[in-house]
Amino acid sequence: MISPLALTMGEPAGIGGEITLKAWRDHRQELPGFFLIDCPDRISRLASQLGWTVPVCPIEQANDAHDVFPDALPILEHPVTAGTPGQLSKHTAKSVITSIERAVSLTRSGEAAGVVTNPIHKHNLHQAGFNFPGHTEFLADLAGINTPPIMMLACDELRVVPLTVHVSLRDAIEELTTDLIVEKCKITARSLQERAGIKTPKLAIAGLNPHAGEDGDMGWEEIDMITPAIEQLKADGLDVFGPLPPDTMFHQEARQTYDVAMCMYHDQALIPIKTLAFDLGVNVTLGLPFIRTSPDHGTALGIAGTGQASENSLCAALKMAGEMAQRQLETQS
Missing domain, CATH: 3.40.718.10 (Isopropylmalate Dehydrogenase)
Incomplete structure (x- = not known):
């Protein structure tokens, strides 16, 4: 017991x-x-x-x-x-x-x-x-x-991790780096293995910009920062994919393809989970x-x-x- x-x-x-x-x-x-x-x-x-x-x-x-x-x-x-x-x-x-x-x-x-x-x-x-x-x-x-603490929000339908948390949107964009994405993804994967019993967690990485940057037409962060993080994580043996357009990664069919969504800023993560489970979501550190x-x-x-x-x-x-x-x-x- x-x-x-x-x-x-x-x-x-x-x-x-x-x-x-x-x-x-x-x-x-x-x-x-x-x-x-x-x-x-x-x-x-x-x-x-x-x-x-x-x-x-x-x-x-x-x-x-x-x-x-x-x-x-x-x-x-x-x-x-x-x-x-x-x-x-x-x-x-x-x-x-x-x-x-x-x-x-x-x-x-x-x-x-x-x-x-x-x-x-x-x-x-x-x-x-x-x-x-x-x-x-x-x-x-x-x-x-x-190491930086990580907030994960979880319910039966979805797990999300905001990579930046209680800062303004302007400051969140400034805080994001390839190293930060890599470090927090590794901590998240290890925690899901040890405490959620998921042998090989699958991490979906959100883009920052609309349409995940549209090949640079709507922003370069995906090309310059997020994709290099994904490549490094894959080289280290993690099951990750993205960057995904944030507006299409939270519908029911899409949610079946990953164990946790790694999001670039606070509201990108919290809006979908609070829409799905406002009274049943859990905050996990x-x-x-x-x-x-x-x-x-x-x-x-x-x-x-x-x-x-x-x-x-x-x-x-x-x-x-x-x-x-x-x-x-x-x-x-």
Whole structure:
């Protein structure tokens, strides 16, 4: 049996607490064991305010979660100033950050099988001195890795990796290089082998320009930068092809020809997957020495505290983390 998963609290003013309650209440029989890093009293009050009967149980260490999980939501006690749904407060930022740090520490020590993160509000953390663009970069720093962290979004129909992430489109084009494409494709392929059980992952490489540049008529990046990366990857033994016109690589028939689409910038990757699976997408960080998944949505401050938020993406993130942990355990044994 794998260790329980560590689920972070996320932004207290957002929907993290309520989707966690709904995930345990309605889906615990189909989910891997997990524990929440949060304040038990805060979560109990939230359940009461929503009119939900959800038993919670404080635990002192991660391995207590398995015994508790069938009958109550296990919560590893974590101090936090109780936030009001929908109302951000910089006073909760430290608790949000240390919740992530504790989840990583417990996972790296083997006490937890992986990290699943509830959504954070990056701007609120930045105002409190958080010096990272988001979860992905912070997790890479905690892991002490020098290779660039990679965000993969996944659902049953599609996997996508944006090669550049939370930067402007102008900056994304400046960041793209042949070396960056090669490095991130190699990390992605290796991660799919080790944690998704795909022996020889097939990577589809998107073009940057309309019609993948149309032989230089609509841009030279495909010729000067992307095609050389593809040639190098093929020479190194990877199964890659492209560059593909981005407007024709995401329809149903095209998706059957690859395991993951490597995209040049944020929206090129996220628009198709959020169109296909808005409530079921999972954010996976590749290249870390531990498993990390997350719901593919934000804090949804506008509906926080109403009970309307869907727990489906969180459930998908928990399931995927559990499957990856099980596969990793089998590979190592």
